[in-house]
Amino acid sequence: MGFEGIPAKPRAGIALPPAKVNARDYAEAGQWFRAAAERDYPPAQDNLAWMYYTGTGVTLDYSEAAKWVQRAAAHGYARAQVDLGYLYEQGKGVPLDYVSAYTWYKLAAAGGDSRGSERMKNLSRVMTQKQISEASNRATQFPASRFPREGISNSNGVTSSFAER
Known part of the structure; x- marks a missing residue:
């Protein structure tokens, strides 16, 4: 696409x-x-x-933000996967859920977004090994990225990822 x-x-x-x-x-x-x-x-x-x-x-509407970022993340769009992980990590628009956050960060990292790896590493400091294993298992159930990275991100922050804030 x-x-x-x-x-x-x-x-x-x-x-x-x-x-x-x-x-x-x-x-x-x-x-x-x-x-x-x-x-x-x-x-x-x-x-x-x-x-x-x-x-x-x-x-401002965190639930609406979650709705749209979930749709983008489900397509395998790595930037959205980091953003969705961030929403789960913060409990904004979705329930606070470190396992889901880690899962989405892991998927983003697999899709080539280095922020996924960084956030996964930071989040792992407050998770149990059992939670990390569960998140990793969930990530393996997700199909490979179906949406190629197109290099359309903005360097001036207008549409920057909210996980960076």
């Missing part, structure tokens, strides 16, 4: 520099991300989740 059939506006929203963006722009970006997210485009789903998580352009 690539950019085929996805309007240019949500793709362009990924690269907007913060100084050029106002509240109306974020609200419009949210509409475009939602349109692409509803068409099952994982980067848009993850970006929309970030908007709900931070309350940027939309009303």
